Amino acid sequence: MRDALLKLVACAHQAAAQCDKRLVDREHSAAMADLRATLDTINQGIVLVDATGTVQLCNARAAEFFRLPDGLIGQSLDLRRLTAELLEADFTVSGSGRTATLYRPGGDVFDLHIEPRADGGTTILVEDVTANFRREESLHLAESEYLSLFENAVCGIYRDKPDGTPLRANRALVAFNGYESEQQYRTAVKQSGGNWYVDPDRTKLFQHLLTTTGEVRDLVSEVYRHRTREKRWITENAWYVRNKAGVPIYIEGTIQDATERVEGLAAVEQQANTDQLTGAASRFHFLNTLNAITRDANGACVLFIVDLDKFKDVNDALGHGAGDAVLSTVAQRLRKLAGPAATVARLGGDEFAIITPGASASMQADMKCADIVRAMREPIEIEGHNAIVGASVGVAIFPAHAATTEELLNNADIALYHVKTNGRNNACIFDHAMKLRLQQHKALEADLRSAIPADALELYYQPIVAAKTGSVLGYEALMRWNHPRRGFLPPDQFIGIAEDAGLMTELGNWAIRRACQQAVALPGHISIAVNVSPSQFRSSGIVEQVKRALGDTGLNASRLVLEVTENVLMTSQSIATRVMDDLTALGVKLALDDFGTGYSSLSYLQRYAFSKVKIDRSFVAGIESKPANTAIIRAIIRLAADLGMDVVAEGIESEHQAALLRAEGCELLQGYLFGRPRPFVDICADLALHNLQTCMPQRPLGTLQDAPEERTVHKTL
Ligand code: C2E
Numbered sequence: 001m002r003d004a005l006l007k008l009v010a011c012a013h014q015a016a017a018q019c020d021k022r023l024v025d026r027e028h029s030a031a032m033a034d035l036r037a038t039l040d041t042i043n044q045g046i047v048l049v050d051a052t053g054t055v056q057l058c059n060a061r062a063a064e065f066f067r068l069p070d071g072l073i074g075q076s077l078d079l080r081r082l083t084a085e086l087l088e089a090d091f092t093v094s095g096s097g098r099t100a101t102l103y104r105p106g107g108d109v110f111d112l113h114i115e116p117r118a119d120g121g122t123t124i125l126v127e128d129v130t131a132n133f134r135r136e137e138s139l140h141l142a143e144s145e146y147l148s149l150f151e152n153a154v155c156g157i158y159r160d161k162p163d164g165t166p167l168r169a170n171r172a173l174v175a176f177n178g179y180e181s182e183q184q185y186r187t188a189v190k191q192s193g194g195n196w197y198v199d200p201d202r203t204k205l206f207q208h209l210l211t212t213t214g215e216v217r218d219l220v221s222e223v224y225r226h227r228t229r230e231k232r233w234i235t236e237n238a239w240y241v242r243n244k245a246g247v248p249i250y251i252e253g254t255i256q257d258a259t260e261r262v263e264g265l266a267a268v269e270q271q272a273n274t275d276q277l278t279g280a281a282s283r284f285h286f287l288n289t290l291n292a293i294t295r296d297a298n299g300a301c302v303l304f305i306v307d308l309d310k311f312k313d314v315n316d317a318l319g320h321g322a323g324d325a326v327l328s329t330v331a332q333r334l335r336k337l338a339g340p341a342a343t344v345a346r347l348g349g350d351e352f353a354i355i356t357p358g359a360s361a362s363m364q365a366d367m368k369c370a371d372i373v374r375a376m377r378e379p380i381e382i383e384g385h386n387a388i389v390g391a392s393v394g395v396a397i398f399p400a401h402a403a404t405t406e407e408l409l410n411n412a413d414i415a416l417y418h419v420k421t422n423g424r425n426n427a428c429i430f431d432h433a434m435k436l437r438l439q440q441h442k443a444l445e446a447d448l449r450s451a452i453p454a455d456a457l458e459l460y461y462q463p464i465v466a467a468k469t470g471s472v473l474g475y476e477a478l479m480r481w482n483h484p485r486r487g488f489l490p491p492d493q494f495i496g497i498a499e500d501a502g503l504m505t506e507l508g509n510w511a512i513r514r515a516c517q518q519a520v521a522l523p524g525h526i527s528i529a530v531n532v533s534p535s536q537f538r539s540s541g542i543v544e545q546v547k548r549a550l551g552d553t554g555l556n557a558s559r560l561v562l563e564v565t566e567n568v569l570m571t572s573q574s575i576a577t578r579v580m581d582d583l584t585a586l587g588v589k590l591a592l593d594d595f596g597t598g599y600s601s602l603s604y605l606q607r608y609a610f611s612k613v614k615i616d617r618s619f620v621a622g623i624e625s626k627p628a629n630t631a632i633i634r635a636i637i638r639l640a641a642d643l644g645m646d647v648v649a650e651g652i653e654s655e656h657q658a659a660l661l662r663a664e665g666c667e668l669l670q671g672y673l674f675g676r677p678r679p680f681v682d683i684c685a686d687l688a689l690h691n692l693q694t695c696m697p698q699r700p701l702g703t704l705q706d707a708p709e710e711r712t713v714h715k716t717l
């Protein structure tokens, strides 16, 4: 542009020179005027000065720029002074020699060009280059901004050739890969041959996304850091940069380290899916697994719900640490039993579940049940104690028993309930008749609530006899429920229901009171044993209840025996000791019932103030066939004798058993051989045969006339 202008100026200069010669030529001077007018319209300023310093030409733009007065032409111009003034005034200058760039403080920028001519004159050109200058300046700014962003970005940024050859990588990406310089990084990437993703299929996926959609958005992958080969998770975005023809010329992209996020998410997921205490699956994961099966048209599985029978006792007796250890061992055993395809979950508390997937699983359900029950019966050693928790297992099969997760769970629960109400420590597979029985059970529970007010409970009495003479020394009071429609029910048909319904304390207290009432009618040498359930024993008012029953009936406390099982001792030891001490202080005797089942710790005999121990009938039943039983019975009898305790052997049905026990020195015997449990009127009648004076009831008892007929014959009386 400047060269073109200089040419134009040269022409103008020539024309001006000629103009002088042909001053007379009017046409020519008109052309000159046109030329000047034209020069006034252009954006550049032009000043021509001849060798003498006289201004030959000065267009409007130049006059304006140099602030020269009109009519300058023909006057002399001190160019040196002019430029000096100009520069001093308000410009800063860069450049030197003939060309300079002038910056006006307001922001305008001018190029000044001073060109000496061959004729000794000078051509001065001045051009406003502000717009150009601004453009370049903002371009430069943008570029340096981009570079700053690129270099200082916290995420990795790169530009590659479409074949993957790295062109640029910012500091973050270089550092992410363990390098110090971009050069090191590029070399390493080229040498590694693109071996970056941990899962090699990821490369294909990346390329597929890029070629089909032109971009990759928020792709999360695991990669190797180039230098250390350490694994990291990243989130990446990438896109093609295309030329005007649409052909990709670069791949650009960003990479963010997502390791913490991914691992955090994995940890949260793992936490949600796992029961932290036992390592079994969580209830959440269990339900998801079950839902996936029940929603699948071809889904099939067996669901086992495993409920520990005596967990609460262990927890109460040995503390929460021991309880936790039991739960962990149980989970471990179940996992081992269930196999790798199954899901073992802890549903909460002491309830576990196993989902065995597949249609064939139902074929082995019976076997699995037996295995689970057996495994749960194995003792668990904790802090020197051998805890036997046992479990009840309810089973339902999908799709045979249910159409939905909810129904499947309900039905497994029904099967479990069935086991629990039938003595626990067993397994049961759901069948549709069970639902009906459950309804009956619920109805029974409702009936039981009104049993005491309706006076429908009764105590039956079973004799306890002296081994040597066969004479009756006492009776055990055993509860019966005279159900309005179902007749007399034994305790195993309602005690579990009463426990579940929270009615046991009320029932138990009733039994103590009634036994005391009736016992006063019996001869003074006869003791009465009453069973006390663990929940009744744990209830706060037991001592007060016993005291009141004795006080109200006038029974001598020494005639009352309270029978408790080892479960009672599994409550907090300090509570058990306090309650037992308080009861003993009343003068009541305590018997340890069913010894030989449960924990059977001989140390219980030493630690607590029992005056009797009752050897369980399951033990007595094996006495003829199992020599070990005899040895244990012998040990119990010896220890009891040393501790000054009486031993009662329960469940004696044969003379042979009685003879063996007598031979071992057992002094008290109880069992069908000597008499079944019978109504109070019956035993009164029996006693009357021997001593009418002493066995007549001394107080009127409301239920006497309602008692059923004697059903068994008392053998020894
Ligand atoms: P338990 O205290 O061990 O009572 C002995 C049980 O064994 C009684 O069963 C009795 O009928 C039965 N039995 C006695 N001799 C023989 C025998 O020779 N052979 C066989 N096969 N059985 C014999 P019952 O009356 O059905 O009572 C069962 C359990 O119910 C009792 O076991 C006791 O734990 C509980 N129970 C009974 N009455 C009460 C009560 O008033 N309160 C509480 N909490 N529990 C009670």
Ligand code: MG
Residues within 6 Å of the ligand: 476, 531, 563, 593
């Ligand atoms: Mg008993």
Ligand code: MG
Residues within 6 Å of the ligand: 593, 594, 614, 616, 617, 650
């Ligand atoms: Mg017993």
